Amino acid sequence: MATEKSSAPGGDPQPVPKEETNLANNNSQETELDEKKLKKFYIGSIDQGTTSTRFIIFDGTGTPVASHQIEFSQIYQQSGWHEHDPKEILESVEQCIEKATQAFKDQGHDISDIKAIGITNQRETTVVWDSETGEPLYNAIAWPDTRTKGLVRELKAREGADELHDLCGLPLSTYPSSVKLLWLLDQVDAVREAYDQARLSFGTIDTWLLYHLNGKERGIHVTDATNASRTMFMNLHKVEYDDKLLGFFGLDRNKIKLPKIVPSSCPDSFGAMGSGSLKGIRIAGCLGDQSAALVGQQGFTPGSAKNTYGTGCFLLYNVGEKPVISKHGLLATVAYDFGRGRKPVYALEGSIAVAGSGVKFLMNNLGFITHSHKISDLAATVEDNGGCVFVTAFSGLFAPYWIDDAKGTIFGITQHTERGHIARATLEATCFQTKAILDAMELDSGHKLTELAVDGGMSNSNLCMHTQANIIGIPVDRPAMRETTSLGAAIAAGFAVDIWEEFHELKEINQKDRKIFEPSISKEESAKMFKKWGRAVEMCRGWLSSDEQNGDVDF
Template sequence: MRTILALDQGTTSSRAIAFDLNGRVVALAQREFGQHFPQPGWVEHDAAEIWRTQLAVAQECIQKLTLAPVQTAVGAAEIVAIGITNQRETTVLWDRATGRPVAPAIVWQDRRASARCDELRRAGQAAMIQRKTGLVLDAYFSATKLEWLLDNVPGARARAEAGELAFGTIDSWLIWNLTGGPQGGVHVTDASNASRTLLMNIHTLDWDDELLRLFSIPRALLPRVVPSSGVVAEASARLLGAHIPIAGIAGDQQAATFGQACFAPGMAKNTYGTGCFMLMNTGDRPVASRNRLLSTVGWQGPELAGAQRTAYCLEGSVFMAGATVQWLRDGLQIIDQSSDVEALAASVPDTDDVFLVPAFTGLGAPDWDASARGTLVGLTRGTTRAHIARAALEAIALQSADMFGAMSRDARLPLTELRVDGGASRNNLLMQMQADLLGVPVVRPQVTETTALGAAYLAGLATGVWAGGDAITAQWAVDQRFEPHLTEPARLARIARWREAVQRSGGWAQAR
């Protein structure tokens, strides 16, 4: 039985998942790693620990395949290819000669470069940056993190200019180590990850000289940009027991979109995790957002329509999704565990006009109000914890409906359904609310490991396992389809009422 090994390197854990050629999970291993918060607003990872945990779970997963029943046992030599997907924007700077990071990795959540972004914004650079990269100017992305490392690690800038150091997002770091590290490691990234750095021009699909000068980044630091689907190197047999082609690379949200088989323009997915990430395929050209969404590379290289092409996506993010339910559990303590929220919310027929705006850390797309704060409105003496629980679930669906509407307006494409994944997608009440508030069906697949599956599909396309998008689409199967029940007037009225609540949350932190 041949398999594909997906390495899924996330923000809090490293995972390895083996898929058979029907897209089914046959082995899985996972290890958490440390989170470091040295100062308020700073978030760091130990890149060496990330590599150790990722290698360990890859080896553990291969061991599980080897120990499977005889008729299904797989050795490392039977693994067709490796696909890699990763937390995006997190920045690693390392010594090419020793393979050691010169500083902790700066995580995508880190805000230390916010003042630098403000400085560039005042200098009038934001419009140029967005035009070239499709991104808003924000410390979320890699460029200002890398600039900070070069300016604050002793000797780093001079060593970078001399070609002694290497920069990469997590995909680059893993591939470099998998292919030999200081002994000939391959230094690459794919277009989806490169598009999250503020350094790549998404129109030319290459590093941009004007952006490199703006952020004072030496070109010698940068990895080579390669397609998301294509053999770029072989993992070392010394590490994994066989020379296995590395053939798929994509950032986590793009990989999930691919794993959901959103191959046609207008197809969209939403991942319900701590926050929500919604991506919509906009075809072979980037769409400039008028609603403060991000335009990003989805993937590059797989043969989905008879020829290699680049797919672009619009992306929006909600900061508080599953984290809102965690607040009900840990903050208000009205549920014992997160899974209790569905039954509690279902015990009342509606919220009785109660709205929760979970702007605990501000609002994401499309409002982007950093000074908004959490707001609970419409309370009466009849309000119960069940109404608040239902309002919390509805808030997740309403925020996603705001993003969905912004995407529809930006792309001018008819959105006919939303494919969903992530932990909270298993909440049937939430998914029904989502369908009602979008006015289109919400579809949950049978395989919900869509991020790792997307990386596996990209690798399999490059190695001939699947002939094209049709073969992958044929494997995608529905677990449950949620049809909208609200009438259009009722849906629009509910959204309008929600927008009133959002307005009341706005600017609160500035009013002190």
């Protein structure tokens, strides 16, 4: 079994390999025969993220065999605004599919061996288009966008606002799709006109892609339960749109086309590719990105959890077949719904707005590093943060704080502060917020997590993962193959077409050569660090007055 040998100055001891587990009641010969069979089946996975799109083709053992990735434009028209071009996103998906498929064919594989395609996508990002033409009516408003701060304050004062959380599991904030849609209806004439004329289509990125990948003439307008649960329009308990929720936001179902909510794994609901190299291949799975990562980490049992360190950072904790409405600042969401008579599975979620985007801020805005992966090398040039604490509240603070008026703030700078100290503080900011989320999850669930599975770009940093283990005081478990989000979408599609039929069949997928990061500081030292972080969070509140914040949302 491989063991990493790399070391970093100022870092903690390197991770140790996790012991491999064998399938219960299976001998090695039976496992080998299964692997030979599964390696003959392939599943494509569209992974449409916040900053890039990729298409990965996995074999039935969960091993990537071909892939292609494209970054697309980030549009920042004003401070706090974050948009994407829906057409560019669609084009990036189509190009990634063609490039990865060609690489697959170049290896000697046959397209007919690809049994299905899954989709996973950035959640909450909101797209509106003309139902008659299929043309977008505005840019997609991305999930970290905070232009709706003033609108959120108004909604919180509206009668019935205190009843929403128990119905949909989400607090009123700038995060969900609902407030983004209301802003579009209020500020963009073309959107309001389409609504008044009952030709407005609404969707998250999954719905937009499915509509066009099938061919808009087919009229496929669906979403899965994990994405629908991020809109504030879906009753979490019934897994269907709720008239009380829609009424609160002033929406008339007769004037807006909402996507049909279907299970995350289904052989028929998502249609099939309408053109290109994979024309005719079924799209059989769809999961919001964080749910897909939980599935990719095999988080199928209540009490299992994963943390994905992407543009933002998202921790999901499986709570089983009944939703748990948080009393401590977390979100309640659908973890996955694999249909076929199975009940939906729910999760508690903690969402951190800034993780990898904090590293990109140091690279693009401040010029600290030339490539994101060099952040660990810079952070390792110093032994600690030098007294610096960086509250990376570029979009306010998400769970469990929900402070919309926070701004990014660095505390503790002295004349001795170096770039390495700020780099460490940037990594630590995500780790501290993860600790806050885990504490809230323990209060909500009544159970303390014993180990945290991790994935995503920042998890590649040994230094960051050692820091995370130290701050949360439990082991951190990292897979060798970190494309767990894409893998989760492939698993959902594979279930729909019977590549796998039961969850236990996935026990061996992506389990080899995992690494465990053990805590190496005392609980007292960890608590002291976290206390200082909490003080910094309190001090970053209220940077803008109400009038100044309202000024941010002028159109």
